[in-house]
């Protein structure tokens with residue numbers, strides 16, 4: 001039996017991983033997994049339980065009891081925590097501001113990496129996006145992409161998405177999250193070995209999707 005095709009897409013916050021991954025998955029008829037949504041959903045559930053997120057031992061204990069479910073249709077991905085649809089609340093400022101704390105707890109990462117590997121193994125082929133997919137979750141993935149874009153471009157895109165807010169403040173917030181994500185002890189954000197760097201700064205979303213589909217096709 002052949003193993004499912006795995007396309008691993010990693011990169012910093014706001015580089016376009018979700019939009020690009022969904023587009024690539026739709027074009028190639030693959031499933032899609034947003035692992036950032038899983039870290040966010042875990043953070044949302046811990047906040048609901050009143051867990052002190054600065055207490056990593058308490059976070060590790062509470063995380064064991066939280067159930068997460070990811071729907072992997074790229075046209076309509078879903079995320080549930082403890083049976084609740086959390087697609088909207090996981091994008092709140094409270095969750096966005098706290099998720100890096102939770103993502104830095106090694107036991108949380110073990111739990112979520114196990115879930116991610118189970119989803120990959122149960123798929124017919126999948127695009128998985130996050131920060132540690134090509135390095136830790138699926139180091140044997142035949143296609144690894146490290147998607148980047150200039151901080152100013154990322155901030156401008158994010159601000160536009162949020163209705164034209166303060167781009168400078170958005171850029172600062174992205175930089176803070178990148179700093180935490182790339183300096184944590186466990187599975188820090190970094191270009192995975194063997195990954196192809198795609199810089200989307202001057203590319204449209206369709207051009208990025210075309211480029212990655214081309215890389216997948218070339219990998220055979």
Ligand SMILES: Nc1ncnc2c1ncn2[C@@H]1O[C@H](COP(=O)(O)OP(=O)(O)OP(=O)(O)O)[C@@H](O)[C@H]1O
Nearest residue numbers: 012013014015016017018019157161200203204205
């Ligand atoms: N190549 C592109 N050109 C223009 N806009 C883009 C491009 N790629 C993504 N975008 C837009 O940039 C914003 C951020 O993209 P997206 O949410 O896919 O990034 P992300 O890397 O998944 O972010 P995060 O890490 O915060 O989850 C979205 O509004 C998206 O539509």
Ligand SMILES: Nc1ccn([C@H]2C[C@H](O)[C@@H](COP(=O)(O)O)O2)c(=O)n1
Nearest residue numbers: 035036037039099100103130131132
């Ligand atoms: N594989 C992953 C995915 C995400 N994270 C962390 C880092 C981010 O700050 C946070 C939310 O991710 P986003 O929705 O912005 O992509 O989750 C991680 O550590 N590992």
